[in-house]
Structure formats: C-alpha cells, structure tokens
Amino acid sequence: MTFRDIIEEMYRKDPSVTSGAIVGSDGLTIDEWHAPGDSQDLSALCAEAAQFFRESDRIAVENGLGEGQELSFAGDRGRVFMQRVANGYLLTIVTSSGAIPGRCRFLLRQAARRAREIL
Numbered sequence: 001m002t003f004r005d006i007i008e009e010m011y012r013k014d015p016s017v018t019s020g021a022i023v024g025s026d027g028l029t030i031d032e033w034h035a036p037g038d039s040q041d042l043s044a045l046c047a048e049a050a051q052f053f054r055e056s057d058r059i060a061v062e063n064g065l066g067e068g069q070e071l072s073f074a075g076d077r078g079r080v081f082m083q084r085v086a087n088g089y090l091l092t093i094v095t096s097s098g099a100i101p102g103r104c105r106f107l108l109r110q111a112a113r114r115a116r117e118i119l
Contacts, residue, residue, distance in 0.1 A: 001114065001117075001118065002031070002118070003021075003022040003030070003031040003033075003091075003115060003118065004031055004032075004033040006091075006111045006114050006115055006118075007019075007020035007021070007032075007033040007091075007093065007111070008033055009111070010093060010107045010108070010111055011033075011035055013107055014095075014099070014100075014103055014104065014107055015035075016095045016096045016098055016099035016100070016104070017035065017093050017094075017095050017099075017104070017107075018034070018035045018038045018040065018078065018094050018095060018096055019032065019033060019034045019035060019038050019040050019042050019093070019094045020032065020033050020042075020091070020092060020093040020094065021033070021042050021043075021046050021091075021092050022085065022089060022090070022091055022092075022115060023046040023049075023050055023089070023090045023091075023092050024050070024088060024089060024090075025050060025053070025054060025087075025088045025089065025090060026050065027046060027047035027048070027049075027050035027051060028047070029042065029043045029046050029047075030089075032046075040094055042092075042094065045080065045092075045094065046090075046092055049071075049073075049080055049082060049092060050082075050090060052071065052073070053068065053071050053082050053084075053090060056068050056071050067084075068084065069083065069084050070082060070083045070084065070105065070108070070109075072101065072104075072105070074097070075097075076097065077096075077097050078094055078095060078096055078097055078099075079094070079095045079096075079097065079099055079101065079104070080092065080093070080094055080095075081093050081095070081101075081104050081105060081108050083105075083108045083109060083111075083112040084112070085112045085115045085116055085119065086116055086119050089115075089119060091108060091111055091112050091115050093108060
C-alpha cells in the first residue's frame with residue numbers, strides 16, 4: 001500500500017475529500033493524490049499549512065497541552081485537515097465545504113495509523 005492508496009481510500013469512503021498528501025514537517029510534499037478534476041496547488045497549500053501546524057504545535061506545548069496531533073481550518077470553499085503521522089510527517093487532506101468534519105477527522109486518524117506502517 002502507498003500513501004496515494006491511503007488517501008484514495010479515504011476518497012472512496014467520503015467523496016468530499018478532493019486531495020491529500022503526506023508532507024514533511026518542513027512543508028515539502030512527499031506524495032500527493034487528487035480526485036478527478038481537482039486542480040488544487042496542494043504543494044503550495046501544504047507548505048503554508050505545515051508552517052501553521054508547527055506554530056500550533058509550539059503553542060500547544062507551551063501551554064501544557066502536549067505535542068500537537070491535529071489541525072484543521074476552513075474557508076468558504078473547502079477545509080484542510082492535518083494529522084501527525086510520526087515525528088516529522090503530516091498527513092493532510094483537503095475537502096469540499098460540505099464535508100462533515102467529524103467524519104473527516106475519523107478517516108484521517110485511521111489513515112494516519114496505516115501511513116505509520118509505511119514509514
């Protein structure tokens with residue numbers, strides 16, 4: 001199984017998933033997948049979002065919450081969900097605005113467990 005397979009499986013379970021990637025904590029995309037017709041510049045989004053994740057991790061640690069595990073944010077036309085897979089790696093998905101956040105977070109946590117096996 002590859003990272004792309006893991007993300008595509010999430011899409012099969014929830015078609016609101018439009019793209020996804022495994023990303024280094026430095027923001028560099030290792031592998032990515034897009035649903036048919038998706039033109040999202042996922043590499044650029046992941047580079048920015050990884051920086052956001054690092055900052056939220058710092059805030060969590062400084063405030064006694066422990067190491068950051070997940071982050072999500074939404075815009076008018078979509079949502080981004082990030083989950084720490086292992087030290088230095090993040091699994092990221094982008095969804096349509098109609099996505100159900102709890103379902104996406106659940107699928108992402110399941111996918112992160114499978115991605116750990118690959119790393």
